[in-house]
Amino acid sequence: MPIRNRLKALRHEYRMNQTEFAEFLGLSVYQYNRYEKEARQPTLEVALQISEKVERPVNEIFYRIEGAQE
Numbered sequence: 001m002p003i004r005n006r007l008k009a010l011r012h013e014y015r016m017n018q019t020e021f022a023e024f025l026g027l028s029v030y031q032y033n034r035y036e037k038e039a040r041q042p043t044l045e046v047a048l049q050i051s052e053k054v055e056r057p058v059n060e061i062f063y064r065i066e067g068a069q070e
Helices: 007-013 020-027 029-036 044-054
Strands: 003-005 061-062
Touching: 007 029, 020 029, 020 044
Parallel strands: none
Antiparallel strands: 003 061
16 A cells, blocks of 8 residues: 655645755755655654654654555
8 A cells, every 4th residue: 555645734834845844854855855755755763753853643644545556
């Protein structure tokens, strides 16, 4: 099942551009951009880091689409 994320919506809530949000999360802009565009999936460690930084549960940021094919 594909994993999706709500990073872009979350970034907009914080009223930041990608560079600012990546820096806030402690990620490179390149790395963050690939996560936001769902070109790459973060490791569990990075997903937890993001979750802690924005004070949201991991499953509120990252989620599966049930029944969808990869």
